[in-house]
Amino acid sequence: MPGPRAGYSAAVPTDAPARGLVVVVEDEPAIAEVIRMNLARAGYGVHVERDGDAGLSAVRTLRPAAVILDVGLPGLDGIEVCRRLRAAEDWVPVLFVTARDDEVDRIVGLELGADDYVTKPFSPRELVARVGTVLRRARGPLAGPAPLSLGRVRLDLADHRCFVDDTEVALTATEFDLLAHLMRRPGRVLSREQLISEVWGYSALAGNRTVDVHVAQVRAKLGDASPIRTVRGVGYGVEAAAG
Template structure:
């Protein structure tokens, strides 16, 4: 989830529309008070932050986020009409990860947002191993076993299984799986996901039922205990 703090309604709505069209989950706020309340409810994966805001200076918000343990590592990109070199230097020195000057192209905005989200993913600590219903994965070693027997999975099969297992019970559309497992630049169709799910189920054998098909939507890993 990306939070975008921008007091100009037209710019904010247009940017959010562009992000949503690219499958990026984003929410907009017109002022710091709205943004602060949202962060208290849920810490975002990345933040787009305008410098000139009606109630609080964007740089002050940036410093506040960096001083808070929960938001200290959240990737932040500053968006502003200011193009002075000093503003850019100050923002970066205060902890901003990126800086984009208005007017900006929506294509560049979405591209930089994807980079922010990737950076945020690298900052998050993920477990070295996970085990559900007899299936055990070790992402760092790229190793998978079922009831102690090693599985020979392709790169995509492993990534797909790992992605589903990280959120058991959560339904993912084929499009969402393509973006998250294959990447934004992959130009194949959703049939690719179906094929990989089929081969993955074959390799899982008696555990194939754990990858459930949700008709008309996509797939999920069954919500079961060990």
């Protein structure tokens, strides 16, 4: 069966509620079709592009709920597509897919603001599950919980917004979820393995370096207001509020 054409949008099954549009940018037709089929079956709308330039244009035009982005694309590669989105203050959740199991590629992608990263070959069901996890982070809880505050940092959980003093700081969905997870547990130190399981929602196969890079990004964005501390050989935590 031939794969979808570039620019193809998959219809959402009538027996499944639409869960949002996902733009898939993947130049290998067979892989694009597997991703499209599994996302559509899970209730997502899907738009497929085959190169970085067309993918970037599609994201800017369609305003999807999430983007699945192959790193090794013709034209603009996936890393450059993500770079341009973030430079334009577009914080749509991005999940990188790559055939290269290279930690340098992984770190560069995460530092650009990617929310997750999977390496080929991957389980299509796992990829769909990770899309769902990232979207739940991005949308935040349905109810309106009280904001989290610690020192100069305040998290508006209902609107998924972060503030230092009165200035808003743009965090990716994963960065926000990581910071909120730590701020809900002041005084506790969580291991990298715990954070992978509890924040990312899957086993530590993603690697401890993933946590380190995201923590570094949060710290860089919050500057000297960052409440996150490192406990060598153990993990990360935030100080309990004084008094």
